[in-house]
Amino acid sequence: MSAAILLLIGLVMMSLGYLIYSRFIAQRIYRLDPDFRTPAHEFEDGIDFVPTNRFVLWGHHFTSVAGAAPIVGPAIAVIWGWLPAFLWVVMGTIFFAGVHDMGAIWASVRNKAKSVGSLTGDVVGKRARSIFMIVIFLVLLMVNAVFAVVIAKLMMNFPTAVLPVWGAIVVALIVGQLIYRRIVSLPVVSVIGVVALYALIWAGPSVPIQMPAEVAGMSGNAVWILLLFLYAGIASVLPVWMLLQPRDYINGLQLFVGLLILYGAIALLNPVLVAPMINNDVPAGTPSLLPLLFVTIACGAISGFHGLVASGTTSKQLNKETDARFVGYFGAIGEGCLSLAAILVACAGFASLADWKAMYSAFGQGGVTAFVEGGAYVIHNGLGLPQVTAATLLTVMAALFAGTTMDTGLRLQRYIFQEWGEIYNQPWMKKPLPATLLAIGTCLLLAFGAGGADGSGGMIIWPLFGTTNQLLAGLTLLVITVMLVHMRRPMWYTLLPLCFLLLMTVLALVLQLKTFYAQENYFLLGLDIVVLVAAILVALECAAALKRHRALAAAEQPDAD
Incomplete structure (x- = not known):
């Protein structure tokens, strides 16, 4: 196949x-x-709530939800063949991810930019909110702890x-000032x-920076993880226009380049797909395609993490409600395009x-390594770019996202x-600095408490990310459905x-129960x-809420916005 x-x-x-x-929806x-x-x-x-140009906001939303997942998931899932991964990415983007992302923004904007977890309390009930918030926290904990490991390993390798x-951080700070101060268009x-960003990528091979294998008794990998969390902590409390928006916007542009x-x-x-269309000769121990395909590829088809970004930061920056289509649905299209590229290379x-x-x-092989090596092979042979430069370009793309x-x-x-x-009436926890320190502390506790001195503890619970993340996407769609x-x-x-x-998520959770039991992995x-x-x-709480709202809607006038 071509x-x-x-x-x-x-x-x-x-x-x-x-x-x-998307226009119809x-x-x-x-x-x-x-x-x-x-x-x-x-x-x-001027800090969290900032009306933002839809192109800049699209860049923030898209690069925030993209991460490494739309590369890793598809590049692992092709072990079952390229056709199942291709169909799920394309159809999932059109009928699942776009509707989910745009809907999460809309639902949050219509409810004072509340997060999907907080919104659940209003739409479904307090019990559902409490459970939902735990699921959300687990997903964020996994994402932050694991992506720190992914970036650290990329920089070590x-x-x-x-x-x-x-260097992209410095570029973003300058760009933020230029945009916010309206110095140039x-x-x-x-x-x-x-x-500036591509100049840095071009210069990268000439100025390699190697972290020593050991620094102050810690591995180089652990030092990178600590530096990444220090940076992320500072970035999380800065006004969004200063670093978050411009960094995401420039990264979005460089992705499209x-x-x-x-x-x-x-x-x-025009290379040939050497992988089989349907792989019937999978390695021993590879789980069944159904239902694992639909949780292995999350970002790039549909992902619960998108709902967190849509209702957490994006909804606070939406200038016009109609911008939700471009920011949310087209953001999902952008991620689908990235996943499609990952499948092809x-x-x-x-x-x-x-x-x-x-x-x-x-099973589990491939991922970022297959993307970087396969992509560098295609770029080198197709465009003549030096393979080391092509590999640097793709590595930076994955690391920046x-x-x-x-x-x-x-x-x-x-x-x-x-x-x-707010919920438990703890005034000190409402302040940005203590809340940020708690966020960093829990991530480091998982990274170093479970992973030891190497800081790779996030990888321990990563096998549950796909199912937990897709569960979150389903529950977000439930909240949107109840509102409709x-x-x-x-x-x-x-x-x-x-x-x-x-259905796919629950089946995958049950299947994983058997796997963890067989492995005696009781944690x-x-x-x-x-x-x-x-x-x-x-799901039961939402079903009850759905029934309740249908009864209420029957007694009210339509379009009760």
């Missing part, structure tokens, strides 16, 4: 999804109102990427930022099927602690995706049971 043809099919389908399906289901006063204007404070990864700022490079290389080289970036099988010798996700993830975790301070029922609007466009997602077994029970309890 990679270029598959690329064309995927891009055309996702483009039609945005042009046609925005106008007929969510009924986005350009005159609705958004929380960014109602509560404007690819020292040529260190300069552009950290947005197009000019965009060009300046992208050129990177994707154009990848897509151009694929079009010119992970299946066509090898000289032969034997080389591909050597990479995918066991993981970093922007950490920035937002830690800010969201701080919001969770502040919301708990209350407003007497069509609910099937969110109800059908959530039913499918909850993950217990955590799996907690997540499974939480899923059932929240």
Whole structure:
């Protein structure tokens, strides 16, 4: 199968999804109102609530939700063959992720920018909110702890990427001032930022920065993790316009430049997908495609973490309600395009099927390594770019997205602690600094408490990320569905995706119970049971709320906005 043809099919389908399906959902289901006063204007404070240009906000939202997951998940899932991964990414982006992301922004904006966890208390009930907040906290804990490990390993393995990864922070600070102070126009700022970022990427191979194997008794990997959390903690309390928005915006632009490079290389080289369409010769121990495909590929098809970003930071910066379509749905399209690229290079970036099988010798193999090596192979042979430069480009792309996700993830975790301070009447916890220290402390406790001196403790609970994350996406769709029922609007466009997602997630949790029991991994077994029970309890609460709101809606006038 030609990679270029598959690329064309995927891009055309996702483009039609945005042009046609997203317009229908925005106008007929969510009924986005350009005159609705958004929380960014109602509560404007210059720190968290900041009315933002939709292109800049798209950059923030997209790069915050992207992270490394839309690369890692698809590049692992191709072990079952390229066709299942391709279909789930494309169809999931169009009918699941876009509807979910736009809906989460809309639901939060219509409720004073409350997070999806807090919103559950209003829409469903206090018991559901308490359970939901625990699930949200677990997802954020996993994301922050694991992405710190991912970035640290990338910088240890690819020292040529260190300069552009950290230099991008300086570029973002300058860009933030240029945009906020209105010193130059947005197009000019965009060009300046992208050129500066790619200059750093080009210089990276000439100035490799290698962390020593041991520093003050700690491994180099652990030192990078501590530095990353120090940076993320500072970034999480700075005003969003100063670092978070410009960093995400520039990263969003560089992703599209990177994707154009990848897509151009694929079009010119037109490599063959050496991986099988359906792989019937999977390595021993590989779990079944159903239901694991739908939790292995989360970001890039649908992801609960998107709902946290949409209702946690994005909704506080939305200038007009109608911008939710561009920011939310098109943000999902951007992530789908990244996942599509990951699938193509992970299946066509090898000289032969034997080389591909050597990479995918066991389930969980591939991931970022397959993306970087396969992508560098395609770019080098398609465009003639030196392979080390191509590898640096793709490594920086993965590291920057993981970093922007950490920035937002830690800010969201701080919001969770502040919301708990509101719920349980703890004034000290409502303040940004104590809440941020609690967020960092829990992440470090997991990283070093469970992982030892290496700081890789987040990887211990990572096997549950896919199921917990998809459970969160299903529950977010439940909240949106309940709101639609209350407003007497069509609910099937969110109800059908959530039913499918909850079914796959619960099946995956049950399957993992057997796996953890067989491995005698009683810690993950217990955590799996907690997540499974939480899923059932929240689903029952939401079902009761759905029934209650249908009865109330029948007695009210339609369109009770």
